[in-house]
Amino acid sequence: MRRKLAAGNWKMNGTTATLDQVKALTDAHPDPAVDILLCPPATLIAQMAWARGSHALQIGGQDCHAQDSGAHTGDISAAMLKDAGASHVILGHSERRADHAESDADVAAKAQAAHAAGLIAVICLGETLDQRDAGTALEVVTVQLRGSLPDGATAANTVIAYEPVWAIGTGRVPTVAQIAEVHGRLRVTLHDMMRDADGVRILYGGSVKAENAAEIFAVADVDGALVGGASLQAVDFAPIVAALERA
Structure with missing residues (x-):
């Protein structure tokens, strides 16, 4: 059984000042039945780990x-994240791919570095609205997965997050059938690439909130969620965690 993950x-x-949300979240779920992961700005990692x-x-x-x-001003290494108290790192988020022109090869190299440092890589994939409308969503995420997953990836060191770009922060959510189709394709592709593909957690991300969480978590091969804005406040994130615990 794959343990569910709310990220x-x-x-x-x-x-x-916003670290009070950590206590509010842990108070709401003192003994969670699922894994809970928060990914704050790098400036807060050590403080959040303490909090x-x-x-x-x-x-x-x-x-x-x-x-x-090395001489990479403004960047942070996987080893530095680990040293600050991190156990995971998000890689290949659509905002990084768009704003910093990150390629699948770039994501794979970062994931390999994360694994070497002992971090779990949360590798993000997702199609744009134009790609969805063109009917190429499945092809796009398959190519991204094959190009972004490094050698040595296992169920223990890798999580996949499907986030359709057009659903991030927009309030728009794919249909249950669309989510199931993509997650099913990702699972099949993982089987082509890894021995322990059945153990890899695949998260859904994109306008997940308390009101739609239960419906999304009922979809086959949805092992949790990668949540953006709704994770900033415990009052919003805690109900999503609760919905995942009930799934």
């Missing part, structure tokens, strides 16, 4: 460099 991506949001206390809450970064160290 929150704070993106470029949060300061020390969680003895709770099982996991902490992740939002990106890392493919190199361990």
Whole structure:
């Protein structure tokens, strides 16, 4: 059985003052039946790791460099994230792919660095609205998965997150049938690439909220969610975690 995962991506949001949300979330789920992961800005990783206390809450970064160290001003290595208290790192998010022109090969190199540092790589995939309308969504995510998954990826060190670009932060959500179709294709593709494909968790992301979480989590091969804005406040994220626990 794959253990469910509720992951929150704070993106470029949060300061020390917002760390009170960690206590609110852990108080709401003191003994969660699923894994909970928060990925704050790098400036908050160490403080968030301290703020969680003895709770099982996991902490992740939002990106890392493919190199361990060097003359890369403004970047952060996987080893640095690990040292700050992170156990995971989000890689290949559509905002990184678009804003920083990250290719599948770039994502694979970063994932390999994450694995080498002992981090779990949360590799993001997803089609644009034009690609969805053109009927190429399945082809797009298949190519992204094959190009972004590095050698040595296993169910223990890798999570896949399907996030249709057109659903991120827009309030628009694919139909249950569309989500099931993509997740099914990703599972089949993983079987072509890995021995332990059945153990890899595949998350759905894109305008997930308390009101639609239960319906999404009922879809086959949806093992949790990667949540953006709704993860910033415990009052919004805790009900999503609860819906996943009931799934």
